[in-house]
Each structure stands twice: as C-alpha cells, then as structure tokens.
Amino acid sequence: MTRLGFDPLLPWPFVAALVALALLAAGLAWWRGLRGWPWRGLAGLAAAAALAGPTLETGVRRGLSDIVLLVEDQSASQSLPGRAEQARAAADAFAERLTARPGTELRRITVGDDPDGTRLGEAITRALAAEPEARVAGTIVVTDGQLHDAPSLPATAPAPVHVLLTGQPSDWDRRLVVEEAPAFGLIGQPVTIRLRVEDQGAVPDEVQGRAVTLRVSIDGAREEVVAIPPGMPLDIPVTPEHPGQNVVAVSIDPPEGEPPQLTDLNDRAAIQIEGVRDRLRVLLVSGEPHPGSRVWRNILKSDTNVDLVHFTILRPPDKMDGVPVDELALIAFPTEALFEERIEDFDLIIFDRYSVRGILPSAYFDNIRRYVENGGALLVSSGSEAASVESLHLSPLGAILPGRPTGLFLDAPFLPQLTGEGRRHPVTAALPGAPDPERTDAPHWGRWLRMGDVIPEPDAEVLMTGDEGRPLLIASRVGEGRVALLTSDQVWLWARGFEGGGPQAELLRRVAHWSMKEPDLEEESLQVQLSGNLGLIVTRRTMEDAVGPVTITQADGATAELTLEPAGEGRFTGRWQAPGPGLYRLAEGELSRVVAVGPSAPREFEQTVATGARLEPLAQATNGTVLPLSEGVPDLRTVSVERQAHGEGIQRPWIAITPREAEAVDGLAIRPLLPPWAWLLLVVGLALVAWLVEAGRVGRRRVRA
Structure with missing residues (x-):
C-alpha cells in the first residue's frame, strides 16, 4: 500500500506563509496586467511544496485473524440439574464451529467459584482488555445470568456480545x-x-x-x-x-x-x-473496714461495664462511743429494696469480711440463698470473723457455702499454691507467676499472712491451698447458681506488691466472671473456633483426664468423628475440615454446640432461576442478543460491522460475529516525491517561463517588416 506523506523542512507556519506570499504575488501581477501571473503563482507554490517535503510511503501489510471470546460460567449455580450439560454442549459446539473457521482464533475463558459469588463482569472486562480492540469479532457468554459484580460489566464492546442462558422455562x-x-x-x-x-x-x-x-x-x-x-x-x-x-x-x-x-x-x-x-450489677457487702475493701472497690469501679452498689458497715452496733445517732446517719440505706425487692436484678453478690451482727435480718439471707439456687452468683471473702459465732456459715447462707469452718484461724505466712484441680480449672489455670511445685527456686507469688481453716464440702472443688495444704479458694455449684469462697482476706497484699505481689486483679476477675457463668470460664465446655477455608478448631475443657471423640453432624445428616489430643492441663483440641459451608452440630458426652461454617445459604444460591436482565443492556448496546439454550444451540453466521448480529432462522435462531479485517504493517519504505535538484529546476523553470511571457518572447507572433 502506497500513500503520500510530508516531511517539512521548515515548520508548517512558514510553509503556509510562503503559500500565502506566492498567491499574493500572483494576484498583484494579475492586477497590474502582467501576463505571467499564473506562472509566478505556480513557481511560488512549487517552492512551498518543496519546503513541505512530500514523500511516498510504501508499506507491506499482513492480514490478521479475528478473535472470538467464549466465556463459560462454571460457578456453583451452574451445578443445578441440567445446567452443566447444557453449558458444556453449547460451549463445545461453538468452539468446534469457530475453530473450523479460517482466520479466526478462539479464546475460552472459564469463570469459577469465588467467595464473593460469580465474578462474570470482571471476567468479561479482563478478557476484552487483554485483546486488541480491532481484532475482536464477538463475545459469546454461556451462563445462567446470575452474576454478583454487575458494576464491573463494560458499558459496551467492540463487537457483538451474545448471552446464552442455561436452565428451563419451568424452573x-x-x-x-x-x-x-x-x-x-x-x-x-x-x-x-x-x-x-x-x-x-x-x-x-x-x-x-x-x-x-x-x-x-x-x-x-x-x-x-x-x-x-x-x-x-x-x-x-x-x-x-x-x-x-x-x-x-x-x-x-x-x-x-x-x-x-x-x-x-x-x-x-x-x-x-x-x-x-447490659451492665453487670454487683452488690458488694463489706463488714468491718480493712485494707482489702479498697482492693475490691477499685477492681469493680475500674470496669466501666459494672454498676456497683456498695453496702458497708462503718459503725457496728456494739460500738459504744456515745456519739448521737443523728450526727452519724446521713441517709437510710435501702436494705429492704436491695435484699427483697431488687435482689434478682444483681448478677453477683460479694460478702467481704461480713459479720452477722443483726444488721441484716435472717430473712434477707434466705432471699440470697434462694437467689443463688435460682441461678445467681455469690462470692464470700472471709477473715477472722469466720472462726467466730458471727460467721456467715451460721446464717441461712451456711447451707450453700462450699466449706465449713473448724473455728481455727491461722496467723502464719504461707505461699498460695494451685491444686491439681486448680491447674485444670479455667478460673486458676495458667495464672501468671503460679508457683512450680517441682522447683522451689523458681520465681513465685508473694506470701499471704493469715487464713481460716475450713472443711470443703464433698461436691466442692478446691482450686488453691494455703498453709499446710488447707483450702484457700473453693468453688461449687448450688442449684442453678454458683458460689466461691476465699478463706483469707489477704489478697490485698498482692495489690500492694508484697514480696513481688501476684495476679490479684486477674484472679478476682476470673472468680467473679466464673460465678456469672461466662462461657470462656466454664470448666466443662466444648468450644469451636473457625479458621480459614472452612476449618474448625475444636477445644474441649474438662476436669477429667481423658475425653471421648467429638461427633460432628452435618446438615444432610451425615456424621463424622474427631479425636481430640491433649493440649495442656484440662484442655484437648483437634482440627477438622468441613466439606462445605452450612450448619454443623458438635457433641461430646452431654455437651453439644451448633456452629455455622461459612454462609448457611451460599451467595451462589440466593437467586437460582436463570435470567438475562443484568447482561441484556450490554448485549443490546453491541447489537447482540440474549437467547435461552432450552430452545437449542443457535446457528453461527457473519455480518458486517454495525449490522444486527442476531435473528430467527428457518429452524432455530442465529447469532453472528463481525469480521474485522485487521492488518499489521510488516515493513515501510519512505522516499521523497522529487529529489532536491528536480524541485530546483521546477521552480527555476516556472520563474523563467513567467519572465519570458512577460518580456514578450513567448506567446507573441513575430511581425515581418
């Protein structure tokens, strides 16, 4: 292919100025009546053409094949009855026809499953962007029309886009x-x-x-x-x-x-x-003032999610100091409202060194006992009063407390130790700095200075011991509720850092939250944690030395067993890979747990009936169409660009592609239209002709005398 080009010697404005000057000179010569004005103008235009540098471009071009995109939707929704066979038959049929066409290349793009659904719009956009626009002759999409990235669809395409829908009209x-x-x-x-x-x-x-x-x-x-x-x-x-x-x-x-x-x-x-x-409502009942009262109050007030009601006795009835009552009492404490009318509103009741001195009637203690049996939580921190006749154990609360005092109170330093049950129980397991019974030289907690002696109830669990193995922290279940007993009032020594201190805040927090039935502190629990790619991490907490396998029931009724391996004191774990998203029930012994793995209804199956509503705008913008495959695989034709690319045939519908006739330039030769000396001769010759015409030597007859 040969075409005319330009390679100017001077910028185009100078060339344009020269053309204008030549035309002006020719016009002036014509106005003055000079007969050589046409030749003057031609000479100026020839000079301007020489400066424009006309060239002849001769190229070697090669025809390129057309490209047809075949996009196959193989997402989960295509696995519904009959659709996979429909899609495979249509894709194979068009692949065979397009491959047999001369000068046509086929690009097959597969769209699979994605956590975000069917990314069909993104696949079409990327496929079009990966090919030269001038070579794309058409796009055929085999799908059920359910895509979840409609904004990613292109607004148009360089060639017709045809959508072939799987499914049946009766779906x-x-x-x-x-x-x-x-x-x-x-x-x-x-x-x-x-x-x-x-x-x-x-x-x-x-x-x-x-x-x-x-x-x-x-x-x-x-x-x-x-x-x-x-x-x-x-x-x-x-x-x-x-x-x-x-x-x-x-x-x-x-x-x-x-x-x-x-x-x-x-x-x-x-x-x-x-x-x-909503907010944890805690009732703290303090007896005689002591340093530990501030520890309890600081821990409870530091938690913004705790509503604390603190009932404390600053002046016991047996204190005879002669101070008038009207100079001591500010407001009457609403004991009746707290211990009778509103007692069920509390999540936890704490007695800190409380002595039974007749301030609270016996009926109030009965109310607290029933509160615990119906699911409430009680925590008792006792001191020397526990070994006297003023002990809470001699009140109606004694029936639910997990230990009976012997009347002995020890004033001797001791190091708190964890029992075997305490190393398994979530309340005390893995407490930071816990003493190691096998290493006496290892760092450990600070000592406490005194404690009471109690005999634990048979169904109670001793989690910590003090002097000579005596029970220090006891936990038990009463009816639907829970009770914890701390037989020493010296926990405040850890808060002061005595001999290195200890985890008093963590210990008291765990005791309180276990009493309120926090799931993470259950000693007998089955916990399930989701991991990536539909995985399950199963953790079984127990006070026993061994556990059985976990039975996993799937949504379709199939079961599987998971064997748990020891993972520390009182903990057994195992991993299981779920075959797919859904609802699973896990059971071990009397414990069971229901867990949802992934979406119970995958996004692919939110909309299942085939529809072309989302792809139809793209098909119409490119002169394409949306056809159901239930009527058969359409025929394939070719039409020119801008023509309608679909229609009804004699036997079945047809769709068409548009041949692009694209070409590639393999070589290009450029040579000047005339050599410089030819342009010079042309300009000089035209100027000479103009001079001869005007001098009368050309164009006139000679008259003989």
Whole structure:
C-alpha cells in the first residue's frame, strides 16, 4: 500500500506563509496586467511544496485473524440439574464451529467459584482488555445470568456480545430471606429477626400462595414451628440465653410440587447473635473496714461495664462511743429494696469480711440463698470473723457455702499454691507467676499472712491451698447458681506488691466472671473456633483426664468423628475440615454446640432461576442478543460491522460475529516525491517561463517588416 506523506523542512507556519506570499504575488501581477501571473503563482507554490517535503510511503501489510471470546460460567449455580450439560454442549459446539473457521482464533475463558459469588463482569472486562480492540469479532457468554459484580460489566464492546442462558422455562425455586438480624443482643432480652419466604420463577399452581412451615431453634434446642405465607415478612423474637455466640437456626420445609424446586440449599439460614450483658450489677457487702475493701472497690469501679452498689458497715452496733445517732446517719440505706425487692436484678453478690451482727435480718439471707439456687452468683471473702459465732456459715447462707469452718484461724505466712484441680480449672489455670511445685527456686507469688481453716464440702472443688495444704479458694455449684469462697482476706497484699505481689486483679476477675457463668470460664465446655477455608478448631475443657471423640453432624445428616489430643492441663483440641459451608452440630458426652461454617445459604444460591436482565443492556448496546439454550444451540453466521448480529432462522435462531479485517504493517519504505535538484529546476523553470511571457518572447507572433 502506497500513500503520500510530508516531511517539512521548515515548520508548517512558514510553509503556509510562503503559500500565502506566492498567491499574493500572483494576484498583484494579475492586477497590474502582467501576463505571467499564473506562472509566478505556480513557481511560488512549487517552492512551498518543496519546503513541505512530500514523500511516498510504501508499506507491506499482513492480514490478521479475528478473535472470538467464549466465556463459560462454571460457578456453583451452574451445578443445578441440567445446567452443566447444557453449558458444556453449547460451549463445545461453538468452539468446534469457530475453530473450523479460517482466520479466526478462539479464546475460552472459564469463570469459577469465588467467595464473593460469580465474578462474570470482571471476567468479561479482563478478557476484552487483554485483546486488541480491532481484532475482536464477538463475545459469546454461556451462563445462567446470575452474576454478583454487575458494576464491573463494560458499558459496551467492540463487537457483538451474545448471552446464552442455561436452565428451563419451568424452573422455579423457594428461598428463605433474612431481611434483618441483629449482631448483638442483651442476655435475657428478646431481639427481633425479620424473615421472608420468596418464590422465584414458574411456581406450580399447587404451591402458589400456600403457607410455609418455618422452624426456629437456638443453639440446637427444641424447635419452634411457625406458619408464614410467601412474600410476607415475619418478625420472630429470639432471646440470647448466654454470653458469647448464640446460633439461631431457621429453615423451611421443602415444598411439595411438580416439577420440584431447583435446590434446597437456600431453604435454611444460620444467624449468629453475640450475647452481651447490659451492665453487670454487683452488690458488694463489706463488714468491718480493712485494707482489702479498697482492693475490691477499685477492681469493680475500674470496669466501666459494672454498676456497683456498695453496702458497708462503718459503725457496728456494739460500738459504744456515745456519739448521737443523728450526727452519724446521713441517709437510710435501702436494705429492704436491695435484699427483697431488687435482689434478682444483681448478677453477683460479694460478702467481704461480713459479720452477722443483726444488721441484716435472717430473712434477707434466705432471699440470697434462694437467689443463688435460682441461678445467681455469690462470692464470700472471709477473715477472722469466720472462726467466730458471727460467721456467715451460721446464717441461712451456711447451707450453700462450699466449706465449713473448724473455728481455727491461722496467723502464719504461707505461699498460695494451685491444686491439681486448680491447674485444670479455667478460673486458676495458667495464672501468671503460679508457683512450680517441682522447683522451689523458681520465681513465685508473694506470701499471704493469715487464713481460716475450713472443711470443703464433698461436691466442692478446691482450686488453691494455703498453709499446710488447707483450702484457700473453693468453688461449687448450688442449684442453678454458683458460689466461691476465699478463706483469707489477704489478697490485698498482692495489690500492694508484697514480696513481688501476684495476679490479684486477674484472679478476682476470673472468680467473679466464673460465678456469672461466662462461657470462656466454664470448666466443662466444648468450644469451636473457625479458621480459614472452612476449618474448625475444636477445644474441649474438662476436669477429667481423658475425653471421648467429638461427633460432628452435618446438615444432610451425615456424621463424622474427631479425636481430640491433649493440649495442656484440662484442655484437648483437634482440627477438622468441613466439606462445605452450612450448619454443623458438635457433641461430646452431654455437651453439644451448633456452629455455622461459612454462609448457611451460599451467595451462589440466593437467586437460582436463570435470567438475562443484568447482561441484556450490554448485549443490546453491541447489537447482540440474549437467547435461552432450552430452545437449542443457535446457528453461527457473519455480518458486517454495525449490522444486527442476531435473528430467527428457518429452524432455530442465529447469532453472528463481525469480521474485522485487521492488518499489521510488516515493513515501510519512505522516499521523497522529487529529489532536491528536480524541485530546483521546477521552480527555476516556472520563474523563467513567467519572465519570458512577460518580456514578450513567448506567446507573441513575430511581425515581418
């Protein structure tokens, strides 16, 4: 291919000025009547053309093949009945036809599963960007139309985009939609979950509009059955019963109709609600003042999530100092409201060196005992009063305390030690700085200076010991509640750093939170932690020396067993890989746990009925079309650019690609239109002709005398 080009010797403005000057000179000569004005103008234009540097460009061009993109959707939704076969047959048919066409290259792009759904828009955009725009002759997309990145779709394409939809016209599906679900909820306070049942596609007449059976359960407990009409939202109140994760499993019964729905994977959902306490309400009852009272108060007041009510006795009744009562009393303490009317509002009651001196009636102690038996928490820190007739053990509370005093109180320094049970129990396990019984020279806690002697109850657990192995910290369960007993009032020595101190804040925090049934401090618990890629880390806490295997029940009823290995005192762990997302129930002995692994209803199955609504704008913008494969694989044709690329044939529809006829330049030769000496001769010759014409030597006849 040869074409004319320019390589000017001077900038184009100078060349333009020369052209204007030549035309001006020719016009002036014409105005003055000079007969050589045309030649003058041609000479100036020839000089300007010489300065413009005209060239002849001769190139060697090669035709390029057309490129057709074949995008195959192989996401999870394509695994629904019949779709994979449809997609494979259509893709193979077009691949065979395009490969057989001369001058056509095929690019097959596969779109698989992604945690964010089907990334079809991103795949199409990348495939178009990877190819030269001038060579793309068409794009064929085989999919069910369910993509989750519609904003990533290009607005247009250089060639027709055709969408071939899998599925059947009779496809339909029913799914459970969670419209609203809280992430957190107060323990004991109901929260609302809003659900809706949605029908999609060609719903059979025997199913259309009929009520659906909805089943709801919390942490695998007894199911509640509710009827819900399709399309109508339903608010369901659920109550978190414990701190930590509360798993609400909801499901609908499969509909009975022909043809059956596409899938039941979207007929269930798992909602995880984190149970939190509103504010921990703690009642601290202090007896005679001592240094440990400030330790308790500082620990409780430092936690902004604790509402503390402190009832302290500063002047016992037996103190006869002659001070008038009206000079001492400021306001009357509401003991009746606290110990009778509002006692159930407290999460924890603490008695710190309290002596029974008749200030609180015996009926109040009965109320506290019933409060504990009904699920409350009690913590007693005793001193020398425990060995006297004023001990709490001689009150109605003595029936629930985990130890009986012997009447002996020891004033001798001792080093607190962990028992075998204490090394397993979550309250005292792995306390920082715990003494090592096998190493006497190792760093350890500071000593305490006195303690009482008690006899633990048979069902109580001794977690720490003091002088000569006497019980120092005892924990027990009473009815639905819990009681902890500390037989010394010397924990404040750790707070002061005596002989190095100790973890008094951590110890008291654990005791208090264990009393209030925090899941992380349960001595018999089954804990599950999610790891990456659908993995489960199962931890079993126990006071026993061995545990059995954990039975894992999957959503389809299949079971698997996981053997746990020792991982420290009182802990056994194991790892298990879930075969897929869903709801799993884990059980070991009497303990069970329900956990949601990944989304219970994968995003791929939120919308299952095939549709071309999201891809149709792109197809229309490129003169393409959206066709269902249920009518058969369409024929393939070729049309020119800007022509409609689809239509109805005699037997079946057809789609078309547009040949691009792109070319590549393999070589290019450039040579001047005339050599410099030829331009010089041309300019001089034209100027000479102009002079001869004007001098009368050319164009006139000679007259003979």
